Amino acid sequence: MATVAKNPFSRHINVAVAVIKREDGKVLFAERPAGKACAGEWEFPGGKIEAGESARQALDREIREELAISITEARPWITLSHSYPHASVLLRFFIVSGWTGHEHGEEGQRLSWQNLSELTISPLLAANGPVIRALLLPDTYAISCAGEIGEEEFLRRLPVAIGNGLQLLQIREKSLSKSQLRRLIDQMLPITMSAGVRILINSSMPAEQQKRFSGLHLTSKHLMQLDHRPDFKLVAASCHNRQELEYAIKLRLDFVVLSPVLKTASHPEAIPMGISGMSKIIAECPIPVYALGGMTHDQLTEIQSHGAHGIAMMRNVWK
Numbered sequence: 001m002a003t004v005a006k007n008p009f010s011r012h013i014n015v016a017v018a019v020i021k022r023e024d025g026k027v028l029f030a031e032r033p034a035g036k037a038c039a040g041e042w043e044f045p046g047g048k049i050e051a052g053e054s055a056r057q058a059l060d061r062e063i064r065e066e067l068a069i070s071i072t073e074a075r076p077w078i079t080l081s082h083s084y085p086h087a088s089v090l091l092r093f094f095i096v097s098g099w100t101g102h103e104h105g106e107e108g109q110r111l112s113w114q115n116l117s118e119l120t121i122s123p124l125l126a127a128n129g130p131v132i133r134a135l136l137l138p139d140t141y142a143i144s145c146a147g148e149i150g151e152e153e154f155l156r157r158l159p160v161a162i163g164n165g166l167q168l169l170q171i172r173e174k175s176l177s178k179s180q181l182r183r184l185i186d187q188m189l190p191i192t193m194s195a196g197v198r199i200l201i202n203s204s205m206p207a208e209q210q211k212r213f214s215g216l217h218l219t220s221k222h223l224m225q226l227d228h229r230p231d232f233k234l235v236a237a238s239c240h241n242r243q244e245l246e247y248a249i250k251l252r253l254d255f256v257v258l259s260p261v262l263k264t265a266s267h268p269e270a271i272p273m274g275i276s277g278m279s280k281i282i283a284e285c286p287i288p289v290y291a292l293g294g295m296t297h298d299q300l301t302e303i304q305s306h307g308a309h310g311i312a313m314m315r316n317v318w319k
Contacts, residue, residue: 012081012088012089013048013090014049014055014058014089014090014092015049015089015090015092016055016056016058016062016092017046017059018044018062018063018093018094019095019096020044020063020103021096021097022113025116026113026115027044027113027114027116028044028103028111028114029042029044029111029121030043030066030105030109030110030111031109031110031121033105033108033109037086038084040123041123041125042112042121042122042125043125045062046059047061047065047066049092056074056076059071059074063096063099066105066106066107067103068101069099070101071098072098072099073098074095075097075304075305076092076093076094076306077093077094077307077309078131078134078285078286078309079091079092079093080131080286089127093131116132116136119132133254134287134309137254137255137309137310138167139310140167140297140310140313140317141168141169141257141290141310141313142166142314143169143170143292143312143313143314144169144170144171144172144173144314145314145318146173147174148315151187155188157318158188158192159195161317161318162191162192166317167197167198168197168200169192169197169198170200170202171200171209173202174202181205181206185212189212198234200216200217200234200235200236201213201215203216204222214232214233214234215234215235216232216235217257218235218237218253219237219238220239222237223237223238223244223248224244224247234254235253236253236254236255236256236257237256238256238292239256239258239259240259242281244256245289249286249287254288255287255288255289255290256287256289256290257289257290257291257292258278258282258290258291259291259293260273260292260294261275261277261294262275262293263293263294264292264293266314267293272293275302275303275306278306278308279307282307289307289308290308290310290311290312291303291312292311292312292313292314295313296313297316299311
């Protein structure tokens with residue numbers, strides 16, 4: 001299991017890895033050349049971090065040497081450890097969105113631009129499975145607020161949000177009665193299912209409603225009470241500190257929401273950790289993290305530059 005490494009340089013070969021992403025969403029893979037370990041398997045390009053190099057410096061050098069392109073825009077993402085028969089590696093991933101030059105396999109390796117939801121290459125390096133699943137998560141995680149704005153208004157805004165790119169939604173309606181929640185879900189599902197929106201229901205919602213979904217979002221209290229991952233296809237959790245984050249990693253959850261990053265209207269008494277505080281908590285994290293608390297669409301780029309996967313929003317996503 002991937003863990004948050006406390007002193008990775010003493011235990012693993014450190015590797016900088018590039019997820020090179022085009023504007024059309026396709027990602028670049030490289031086939032490991034003959035003569036190297038795992039030859040013939042497909043991977044995200046990258047290479048070993050040399051002594052005295054930062055991960056970003058190694059990334060720039062390796063991509064220039066392997067692909068003949070120069071990176072102009074990259075942001076830190078997740079960090080995964082993996083053990084192969086020949087070595088244990090710590091993979092420091094970066095999302096690369098800007099470069100100059102035209103990619104070419106300088107070591108004779110084949111290259112392929114791939115749609116992550118419809119891969120046509122195989123076999124993949126073993127470490128890449130969880131990476132691909134994480135990359136399929138969108139930048140924004142929406143949280144429902146029908147109890148606040150009214151069921152009718154929420155159902156009116158839902159198709160608008162989907163038209164604006166909504167792909168991932170948590171149902172969290174603590175103020176609704178069981179009958180109100182059932183009615184809301186009955187009306188929501190035809191809209192979200194036809195659009196392919198993935199839904200997680202909050203663990204505080206009634207059990208009979210949880211059974212209708214393949215995704216579960218754990219409250220931090222419920223997270224810390226568990227000793228194994230719940231039997232749902234997609235499982236996330238709310239976290240407020242490093243201890244909760246590490247427990248979510250231990251249970252092999254798919255992603256977490258960390259809050260409050262900035263001051264939030266729903267919990268005005270809570271002391272925000274700030275963006276720099278968030279960055280420290282999620283350092284070396286092997287699973288995607290969404291920042292919650294005072295988030296707006298305009299803050300996405302800054303939040304991602306500090307290592308978060310994206311932002312979670314309850315009110316601003318429905319405006």
